[in-house]
Amino acid sequence: MKRVPAVAWTGLIWLVLLTMPYWMRAVGGYTELASRVLxxxxxxxxxxxxxxxxxxxxxxxxxxxxxxxxxAAMTIKYIAPSTPLGILVGVATGTLAAMVIGALIARLxxxxxxxxxxxxxxxxxxxxxxxxxxxxxxxxxxGWKRQALDLGLAKIDxxxxxxxxxxxxxxxxxxxxxxxxxxxxxxxxRTLLAIRENERRAxxxxxxxxxxxxxxxxxxxxxxxxxxxxxxxxxxxxxxxALRWDQSGNFVIMAVLGGMxxxxxxxxxxxxxVVLQDYVSSHTENWMSFIGLFFVLVVLFFPRGVLxxxxxxxxx
Amino acid sequence: MSLLVVENxxxxxxxxxxVDAVSMSVAPGELRAIIxxxxxxxxxxxxxxxxxxxxxxxxxxxxxxxVTRLSPERRVGMGMARTFQITEIFPELTARENLRIAVxxxxxxxxxxxxxxxxxxxxxxxxxxxxxxxxxxPKADRxxxxxxxxDQRTAEIMMALALKPRLxxxxxxxxxxxxxxxxxxxxxxxxxxxxxxxTIVLIEHDMRVxxxxxDRITVLAEGAVLGEGTPNEIARDERVQAAYLGxxx
Ligand SMILES: Nc1ncnc2c1ncn2[C@@H]1O[C@H](COP(=O)(O)OP(=O)(O)OP(=O)(O)O)[C@@H](O)[C@H]1O
Ligand SMILES: [Mg+2]
Numbered sequence: 382m383k384r385v386p387a388v389a390w391t392g393l394i395w396l397v398l399l400t401m402p403y404w405m406r407a408v409g410g411y412t413e414l415a416s417r418v419l420x421x422x423x424x425x426x427x428x429x430x431x432x433x434x435x436x437x438x439x440x441x442x443x444x445x446x447x448x449x450x451x452x453a454a455m456t457i458k459y460i461a462p463s464t465p466l467g468i469l470v471g472v473a474t475g476t477l478a479a480m481v482i483g484a485l486i487a488r489l490x491x492x493x494x495x496x497x498x499x500x501x502x503x504x505x506x507x508x509x510x511x512x513x514x515x516x517x518x519x520x521x522x523x524g525w526k527r528q529a530l531d532l533g534l535a536k537i538d539x540x541x542x543x544x545x546x547x548x549x550x551x552x553x554x555x556x557x558x559x560x561x562x563x564x565x566x567x568x569x570x571r572t573l574l575a576i577r578e579n580e581r582r583a584x585x586x587x588x589x590x591x592x593x594x595x596x597x598x599x600x601x602x603x604x605x606x607x608x609x610x611x612x613x614x615x616x617x618x619x620x621x622x623a624l625r626w627d628q629s630g631n632f633v634i635m636a637v638l639g640g641m642x643x644x645x646x647x648x649x650x651x652x653x654x655v656v657l658q659d660y661v662s663s664h665t666e667n668w669m670s671f672i673g674l675f676f677v678l679v680v681l682f683f684p685r686g687v688l689x690x691x692x693x694x695x696x697x
Numbered sequence: 698m699s700l701l702v703v704e705n706x707x708x709x710x711x712x713x714x715x716v717d718a719v720s721m722s723v724a725p726g727e728l729r730a731i732i733x734x735x736x737x738x739x740x741x742x743x744x745x746x747x748x749x750x751x752x753x754x755x756x757x758x759x760x761x762x763x764v765t766r767l768s769p770e771r772r773v774g775m776g777m778a779r780t781f782q783i784t785e786i787f788p789e790l791t792a793r794e795n796l797r798i799a800v801x802x803x804x805x806x807x808x809x810x811x812x813x814x815x816x817x818x819x820x821x822x823x824x825x826x827x828x829x830x831x832x833x834x835p836k837a838d839r840x841x842x843x844x845x846x847x848d849q850r851t852a853e854i855m856m857a858l859a860l861k862p863r864l865x866x867x868x869x870x871x872x873x874x875x876x877x878x879x880x881x882x883x884x885x886x887x888x889x890x891x892x893x894x895x896t897i898v899l900i901e902h903d904m905r906v907x908x909x910x911x912d913r914i915t916v917l918a919e920g921a922v923l924g925e926g927t928p929n930e931i932a933r934d935e936r937v938q939a940a941y942l943g944x945x946x
Binding site for chain 1 (some may be wrong): 786801
């Protein structure tokens with residue numbers, strides 16, 4: 382389909398991602414910043430699977446991001462010091478919660494869907510915040526660290542070697558993003574576009590719309606909880622802010638900023654977001670108002686997001 | 698046996714009785730036209746048949762099965778396809794993509810996360826046949842929302858046909874079309890009916906089209922059946938003339 386990224390774009394983006402740790406310093410960044418771009422980019426792209434390619438706005442994706450983060454953190458801290466197991470448990474927790482909640486809300490549309498996703502998100506936030514004895518409450522889950530990756534033949538030090546950890550994240554990112562890309566190009570993916578474009582027509586072609594929205598929601602949440610697990614690993618820490626509503630809002634901002642009709646747009650949006658946050662917050666406390674201003678300008682003048690502008694210039 | 702049987706279907710909206718105890722049965726291979734003044738309840742009747750909403754009372758049977766409470770997508774699965782009075786397509790996708798979605802869903806691939814080369818080849822072929830049948834081949838790669846109105850309506854009909862329906866419901870297929878487009882669509886419908894023995898129910902205001910195509914005509918007025926018969930019988934029916942044809946002429 383037309384909106385699937387051109388080969389050139391895809392190649393360029395992979396090239397940038399593959400080399401990022403080697404030139405980050407030269408442009409005033411650091412490897413952890415690059416890792417943040419990947420992790421939040423994955424979260425925004427996962428959200429966009431639902432938002433941009435199914436046409437359903439969730440304002441509560443931080444819940445699944447946070448469940449992933451808590452799942453990974455608590456597994457490594459309490460159950461077994463294994464990074465892959467932490468990721469597995471985190472993703473399973475987030476996905477399972479999405480299956481249940483998705484089934485409850487797949488009938489809702491538009492602003493009602495968005496409101497209910499916020500509400501469920503806040504439920505998880507308050508559980509994490511209040512249930513001190515288990516979640517550590519406001520202080521979060523501390524006192525654990527991501528573990529080396531044991532591949533049998535070799536051990537990869539993810540903790541001390543931040544480049545190695547970056548490439549570990551990139552590998553997870555690549556798997557997730559490739560799966561999403563393949564899904565969107567499949568007959569199933571096209572039924573999601575159909576729902577976005579015209580729900581009534583989709584239904585009267587024989588697509589069980591609610592079931593497909595549910596599937597899309599679960600897939601989206603599965604990948605966002607993967608991003609959540611990586612986020613906890615990156616910080617060696619997680620706290621209730623990972624699943625608060627403003628985190629959900631940030632994902633939406635990233636997706637819209639970068640361009641929610643394009644596959645890579647949310648990654649670009651996340652990069653802008655992370656870099657602005659890093660740069661502006663070192664100068665002023667009010668970094669969010671800069672993001673806000675930038676967001677409003679983009680939405681007003683370039684409703685298709687940053688990638689939408691580049692795309693039009695490059696291809697028209 | 699009738700392909701479609703409607704028994705005493707009634708639909709109320711508050712105090713308004715939009716469809717009032719309407720019964721109708723359509724034989725396989727028949728082309729039935731439904732006519733009636735604006736607000737007669739024709740579209741509402743279609744909505745009951747296709748499952749857009751359930752009737753307040755009454756029953757709908759499709760090839761012998763009671764479908765009254767079935768979802769629209771289940772009815773589509775059983776072979777019922779429809780178009781809408783106001784075109785319902787995927788405007789920001791190309792004509793070819795619109796048809797691809799319809800063909801893939803019809804091929805039972807809607808949940809498939811991949812597409813094998815062989816299946817894809819068959820799907821492509823089917824898309825091209827449909828594009829050609831609708832005269833859309835030269836415009837296949839343009840966004841369907843940017844095509845002329847007539848082409849959009851044709852695209853919607855082709856999407857319905859992609860489902861290989863046993864019953865095709867068309868709500869004013871020629872609405873808003875120019876003379877040439879009306880002629881083309883009429884020819885297409887006639888061909889589907891004559892060559893493929895497709896069972897069609899269509900709502901239509903254009904009497905030339907109705908009398909050219911229909912095997913039988915059902916006249917609705919104020920939600921109720923005013924008359925039913927062959928085009929000749931309807932043309933002679935005085936009540937119908939008084940209520941509808943007279944005014945239209
Ligand atoms: N969803 C609805 N809610 C309330 N009233 C409705 C609804 N749908 C239709 N009606 C009413 O039912 C009556 C029949 O409408 P319907 O659209 O079925 O007429 P129609 O015969 O298709 O007319 P037209 O030739 O103008 O398309 C009208 O009075 C209309 O206002
Ligand atoms: Mg109507």
